[in-house]
Amino acid sequence: MTPKIVDRDEKRLAIALTALGLFAEHGFEATSISAIADAAGVGKGTIYEYFSSKEELTVAAAAAWVGSVERQVRPLLSTSGDPPARLRALLGATTSAFLENPRVITLFLEISLLFLKNDALRERFHLIREVSGPVRAAIIEILREGAESGTFKPEAARDAERIAINLVAFVDGIGMHHVVTPGFIDLAAQVDFHLDGLLAGLLAPPQAAAEERMIP
Amino acid sequence: MTPKIVDRDEKRLAIALTALGLFAEHGFEATSISAIADAAGVGKGTIYEYFSSKEELTVAAAAAWVGSVERQVRPLLSTSGDPPARLRALLGATTSAFLENPRVITLFLEISLLFLKNDALRERFHLIREVSGPVRAAIIEILREGAESGTFKPEAARDAERIAINLVAFVDGIGMHHVVTPGFIDLAAQVDFHLDGLLAGLLAPPQAAAEERMIP
Amino acid sequence: MTPKIVDRDEKRLAIALTALGLFAEHGFEATSISAIADAAGVGKGTIYEYFSSKEELTVAAAAAWVGSVERQVRPLLSTSGDPPARLRALLGATTSAFLENPRVITLFLEISLLFLKNDALRERFHLIREVSGPVRAAIIEILREGAESGTFKPEAARDAERIAINLVAFVDGIGMHHVVTPGFIDLAAQVDFHLDGLLAGLLAPPQAAAEERMIP
Amino acid sequence: MTPKIVDRDEKRLAIALTALGLFAEHGFEATSISAIADAAGVGKGTIYEYFSSKEELTVAAAAAWVGSVERQVRPLLSTSGDPPARLRALLGATTSAFLENPRVITLFLEISLLFLKNDALRERFHLIREVSGPVRAAIIEILREGAESGTFKPEAARDAERIAINLVAFVDGIGMHHVVTPGFIDLAAQVDFHLDGLLAGLLAPPQAAAEERMIP
DNA sequence: AATGAATGAGTTTTCATTCAT
């Protein structure tokens, strides 16, 4: 009367994660359902019990990826310290993620391409925006707090969104170049250098001004 | 006396370029040898007279792409005007290339992924470096000339290479995000904004004026 | 004391009838056990509690069909009126069955083919004979009564069986053509026309009248 | 410069005919492309060089069947003798075709079902009409000539079309019943019996009338 | 040198059937 009890959601996620790993390693088109089934330790038909098509599975894998990125990023968002340090910590974490696992970039590219080439997918899912979203939000928050506390110029708050978009784009771009031209780019150094320039432009001029306001 | 050889190379290139177009439009895996042969107006078997495999053809197509990018970029390198204007012109051209033909990014991603996933290819070919090389070189040249002429701070020359690497990375990154999240990013505005910040840090302070003010 | 058995048979029949409906709608090969289970409101595994295989279920469905046809035909067999009118009523009913629900023919063809192609099935089941049997029997009865009452020639009784076989064959044939060439055949008119010819040959010459005229 | 020379049309037809045989034997759905390829002595892929899909192949096979039926029927259309004899010859030939190769009916049913269930096919092809067409046309011609020569009543010409439609339907119907209920129906006898009745109704009354007209 | 006919390995997907619960 009670059939085999299985946590379908859990299994679905497990298969999606298995698929995600293979996708990252070999690419979407190069990863067959057979290979996924083997890697997941289930029969080919079982995949179709949980996903109606390879595309469906792909979407689920991408979603799982977004989720895992979010989970990784979340602790970084509430770093303590002064705003510049928090900014460095945030980007430093992203950078070391790239350094430790270059597949992240491959996967990002794969998924981007997949969504680029498939209009239907793109509408279902604003993937890239979702992945970058939390990081961008954290950057914006840091900028605003920095401006409020007087560490950053007021422009840091005003332009927070544009700065954040560009910063995330830069990190992805340099990460991509790093992965694609192995050995050519000193990723950490380049990111640091970029941040130096950015912070130089953002930091409020020597406290003189602040003190002056305080003195009278 | 060896007209056949010229013929062969020409035809090889023609086929590679045809393939490149189809790759850009449909992606690598989605482009069949049949389709390439049809588009190139030759027989399927003929492809194999010129390329030993699809991979060989793919490499040739990628090489052709690098060549065509170089050819497109070259006229931009010798822009005239003051250094900041030349920098804006150079990046502006790249930006509008992205805006006018988003497939450039797709192709870039496709080829990057291809090389990322295939170690043998990566060693044969330092693709990204080659593609970005000319732009990077031009940026470096502008920075050095700007420093020399006093428009830019001396650091512009000293850090020219790092600045160039980061700038190219940023442009590719923001271009990628732009293509992948259609409608979300105002590409030209973001690039402009980035340049504003960069130039603010690079421009030499109006020393004359400052000194003058100090003297009295 | 054996209520379970009644229950089982009832459920078996219910599943078979559900299957029959799907078979009629989509064909045998296009109807999956899953679909049948869903439509019947039972689990997939339950089907196999009642039928050892899809073939077994198919046979049961065909049997159910025979039964339902018999049930539909039975009231028509005892029509009242003079024999020609009863004949017209009987065929008219069959004809309108075709007209109202062309799937009847599809189902008939499907089942016929199934049995044609499967020798084992054919031996187990003399399907067509069973389905057509009641109609044929009714026709024979009408013919015999008509001959007895003098409405029909004596040959009507003598040839009753052959006439009935041919008549049923004709109706099925014209029905099949009607369904298969939509819009080409005016089914009712053609059946009427056929009956006109048949009755013309069967009706006894107005002997009474003739004799009466002769007597005086 | 000249590739392998093959008569594509010939090979296409050969494959279609091979397929037709398998379809007749096992049914459409039960016949796989693999089986067809094996039976045709070619590789699986080769089938797709000649037909873009199984459906395409099916249509071609059906067309081939129509063609072969027409070729078989054509010599029968110009039989000599008096109209009743010609009618008997025509139906006799069809009947023996059923008797000699019951698969004809199976094939007819298969193809009918296929077209019945597939709206797209039905529109592409008025199959049944085309198959029956020549026979129907021949019947009509015989009826008209018979009426003209005075062998048949004038009604034979007037109702020629309706008679032909019904006659073909009857033959298909009795053939179907014959095949589906093996051993139950004496096909030839039933067809003869039907023709007896039909001719009894069609034949012009004793030449008296015709002679009378001639005498004056 | 050029071609396209031929092919089979491999892809995604379906589904009757089994079986642990």
Place this chain on the structure above:
DNA sequence: TATGAATGAAAACTCATTCAT
């Protein structure tokens, strides 16, 4: 008894590659 999760065989179809001409 009832269930649905699991499965692998088999289906239609694709395509890089080979090879006879």
